[in-house]
Amino acid sequence: MPRLIQPSHPQEVEAIIEILGNRAHAAILRYLFQVGPSTTGEILGGIVLDSGKKLTRPSLQHHLEALERAGAVTADHPRGQRHGKRVKYEANIDAVEFEMLPAYVSYLRGK
Numbered sequence: 829m830p831r832l833i834q835p836s837h838p839q840e841v842e843a844i845i846e847i848l849g850n851r852a853h854a855a856i857l858r859y860l861f862q863v864g865p866s867t868t869g870e871i872l873g874g875i876v877l878d879s880g881k882k883l884t885r886p887s888l889q890h891h892l893e894a895l896e897r898a899g900a901v902t903a904d905h906p907r908g909q910r911h912g913k914r915v916k917y918e919a920n921i922d923a924v925e926f927e928m929l930p931a932y933v934s935y936l937r938g939k
Contacts, residue, residue: 841935844928847898851878852891857900860919865904867914868892892917899923 837845847853855875860866863874868888876882883891895901900923904916 838935840931843898844932847895847900848924848928848932850891852883852887853895853900856888856891856895857919857921857924860901860917861921865916865918867916871917899927 855877856871859871859875863870866874868885871892872883872885872888892901892903893907896903896907896917900920902918902920904918905913
């Protein structure tokens with residue numbers, strides 16, 4: 829069986845593809861943008877993936893951490909200071925629209 833060809837992209841572009849090309853990330857970002865700041869429990873109750881499946885709490889936490897590292901999501905408590913706190917996450921659509929998308933389009937244009 830042939831192997832999947834994975835072209836080499838700049839690291840910044842790889843990160844953008846990982847964030848924006850993931851269906852769960854898109855569902856989380858859309859929910860947070862439409863609803864506003866939400867806890868993990870609220871997010872879990874509010875989104876359903878295309879397949880009709882729900883995310884598990886550990887899976888959601890993994891996705892939120894990736895989105896936060898990329899700057900697409902912010903939290904009201906910094907990482908490392910959340911133990912026992914009710915964290916609210918918020919979509920950072922400006923970062924997606926004005927940083928990630930332009931960088932991706934620039935890459936596509938060969939710049």
